[in-house]
Amino acid sequence: MTDSPRLYLEDLYVGQRFVSASHALDADQIKAFARQFDPQPFHLDEETAKDTFFGGLAASGWHVAAITMKLLTDGGAPIAGGVIGGGAEVAWPVPTRAGDVLQLESEVIEITPSRSRPNRGMIVLRSETRNQRGEIAQITTAKLIVHRRPNPAP
């Protein structure tokens, strides 16, 4: 977590942008995630991966998604009350490899105050997870629940 101020619904505006910290990925992390959640040859072993669709070891897309969430919670989306998603769309335009360093650029693209719950609203945050070559490893379009600033105690 960073020390940057945490933002409430009324602090956000369409077009607002955030840049995250970065995450360095290595082969051990790729294999450890894969063993637990996505034990397919192209995520587990460099040699076996060569003859697969990926042509070499690649991170599970869900691993990239998890790292993206880590970067969002670690200051990449400085939202008061936390990063609470109701759903998301993800796409993986290029594979993520051992040695890649991932960083997010995010933008608020929609803000919808709740009609039924006056103390909160929904935003759509679009994040690009880029590697050190500037390639987009993941595009995430997430619906997040954001609280309004609480009234001061009377």
Add this chain to the structure above:
Amino acid sequence: MTDSPRLYLEDLYVGQRFVSASHALDADQIKAFARQFDPQPFHLDEETAKDTFFGGLAASGWHVAAITMKLLTDGGAPIAGGVIGGGAEVAWPVPTRAGDVLQLESEVIEITPSRSRPNRGMIVLRSETRNQRGEIAQITTAKLIVHRRPNPAP
């Protein structure tokens, strides 16, 4: 991995359904994933979670997504060459809690042979990740790359 036959593009049809194995989730798994990828109070500690949006410890949505992938690779989507996704849409209608047992029901909802690459195509697989109460914990709509059956060697 199961011993069930692995399916190529020509083995699949719209409406085809698969049922996965199940995964029992506990608080330790929830917290371990959260420490690594989603270190927010409602995923880390039962007591602190009580005063949050979730009203108690809940799994990260990305943890549920990772478990869903594990169940897909473990026979839930018996596709030859593996479960290779280009992107997905996920929604989390209800929180997932410690003690939940998750299982998938998946259905092929679209099949699109590739025009440019005759040896493969794209399918859309819709999966419901249900808990032991029958509630849908995650809906996943994933685009998967599926290979055609290779020609026998001449």
